[in-house]
Amino acid sequence: MPAPEPCFFCDSMLGRLVRWLRLLGYDAVYHPEIGDWEMLRQCAAEGRILLTRDRRVMERWQIGRGQVRAALIGSDKVEEQLKEAAARFGLEPQPEPRCPEDNAVLLALPHEKARDRVPPYVYQTQTSFRSCPGCGRVYWQATHWRRIEAMRGSISG
Numbered sequence: 351m352p353a354p355e356p357c358f359f360c361d362s363m364l365g366r367l368v369r370w371l372r373l374l375g376y377d378a379v380y381h382p383e384i385g386d387w388e389m390l391r392q393c394a395a396e397g398r399i400l401l402t403r404d405r406r407v408m409e410r411w412q413i414g415r416g417q418v419r420a421a422l423i424g425s426d427k428v429e430e431q432l433k434e435a436a437a438r439f440g441l442e443p444q445p446e447p448r449c450p451e452d453n454a455v456l457l458a459l460p461h462e463k464a465r466d467r468v469p470p471y472v473y474q475t476q477t478s479f480r481s482c483p484g485c486g487r488v489y490w491q492a493t494h495w496r497r498i499e500a501m502r503g504s505i506s507g
């Protein structure tokens with residue numbers, strides 16, 4: 351059996367990175383409202399890898415003793431942040447993208463069912479739609495998958 355894919359907790363400074371991890375299909379949560387202690391507790395309880403830009407957090411005992419895996423992200427640019435995480439954890443696009451808003455796995459949406467949920471031009475020109483069971487948003491290839499492809503190129507390049 352292949353190892354399960356890593357899942358992540360992005361700290362309050364990584365609100366753009368969390369969206370990209372989800373689009374790539376990784377389970378990634380973001381709770382900027384909670385404090386460091388609760389963040390570390392959730393990481394330990396759920397086996398999430400903490401991604402943080404805060405060097406002080408890296409000095410917490412939960413990380414020092416190996417109770418929580420964590421990685422310090424150096425860049426403030428999201429493209430570079432994703433490259434850092436991809437290099438560190440061997441990330442690549444997963445078969446099932448997740449909703450960038452709420453982390454739910456997106457479901458394939460049959461073309462005819464998209465008719466009332468997207469602009470007419472999009473309905474006529476796009477062939478592949480996905481919908482989010484969490485927030486109900488509909489995603490389609492031109493806007494979203496193209497960005498994923500671009501990001502895939504930036505990871506490998």
Ligand SMILES: [Zn+2]
Nearest residue numbers: 449482484485
């Ligand atoms: Zn959603």
